[in-house]
Amino acid sequence: MFEFKWLEDFMSLIELGNFSAAAKSRYVTQSAFSRRIQALELWVGVPLFDRSSYPIGLTEHGNKFVPYAENLLNQIKVTKEDFSLASLKTDNTVRIVCLHSFAINLLPNLLAQFNNQLSHLNISINPSVQGIDNHFQTLLDDSSDLLFTYNMIGMRPSISLENKLEKHILFKEKIIPVISPDLLKNHEDNTPWPLLSYSEHTFLYKVVNQLTKSISVPFSQVFETTLSESLIEMAINGIGVAWVPMHAVEKELIKGTLVTAFTEYSDWTIQLDVVCYHSKANSRPAVLQFLEEIHSLKN
Structure with missing residues (x-):
């Protein structure tokens, strides 16, 4: 799917001549900026930049693309101003x-x-x-x-x-370990706890993984996802224990479909x-x- 911000990335890279400076000017990491330029080239269907030169230069196709990019950006700017500035x-x-x-x-x-x-x-x-x-x-x-x-x-x-x-x-949010009452009751001593985890590229994975790796209780990961809601549903169904935002499980804790795990270890609650x-x-x-x-x- 085409994104208009790729055109602004394109013009920024032309102006500054290297990925590092252009990424900084666009307020993104260099790796993210590079992926966006690659996505634009994939969408156009031809390489736009000659990466073998320094400062980076345009290919023949890139030079031909410049007036199209400038025209599209100008049309976007005029349209946005006409319809949104006053309102x-x-x-x-x-x-x-x-x-x-x-x-x-x-x-x-x-x-x-x-x-x-x-x-x-x-x-x-x-x-x-x-x-x-x-x-x-x-x-x-x-x-x-x-x-x-x-x-x-x-x-x-x-x-x-x-x-x-x-x-x-604004306020502090608790990331708490939750588990179904049945799994908590039936879990066998001296066996790893089944862990419901965030996917590795998510932000909460970093803080939760850091905690679970540092404590003495053994875990065995059985599921991962990017969404807290998926972890909560899996926990309700007794599949494992999950660290999730308190705001996301308040109703489940009140109904009793989930309970707080490891209540004897208050420092296992993460605060953000x-x-x-x-x-x-x-x-x-x-x-x-x-x-x-x-x-x-x-x-």
Whole structure:
């Protein structure tokens, strides 16, 4: 699927002449930037850059592609300005990008606490954007107003981007081990606990894996996924023990379909700060009011 940001990547690489500088200017890692350039070349069907030269140069096909890229970017800019610039000043929509589990549980629970304070706002939540670099990019290109995420290594903006964003620390989230009552009761002593794990490329995998590798209790991984919701369903069905966000299992803990595992080890509960980012350039009244209410709830 073609993405217009590839065209901006293309023009940035032409201007700066090397992948490292271009990636920095686009606020993404060099590996992510390189993948996006490769995706553009795959979509066009021909190599656009001669990677054997320094600074990197265009191929014959790349030179022919430049006017097309410039024309498309100009049309996109004009279209966006025509349809959004005036309306955003009075628009009551607050656009939020976030993790999938945040959209299902955390944000609905958080918004419910506002009662009628935000009833005149239209809250739009988008959990479909993949990759934290892309999350931050939506704030810069004004396709999102706010980003909700965890304050942890790998989920923070680059140093070059920090001065463009404002961070609000909201509250602490617990990542707790949960298990079905039957599995807890029937698990045999001196045998490994079946572990339901996040996939290796997810952010929660890093913090959970670091913990499970450091404790003395043996685990045997039996399942992995990118989604907390899948881990929770597997845990409910007695397949294993999983570390999941507290906000995602509150109902299950109340109903008793899940219980907290390893209650004798309080330090096996992981605590992470939930934070909200927004662009300093975004001063829309609806966004500022939303942030004001968030702060009042925190205090």
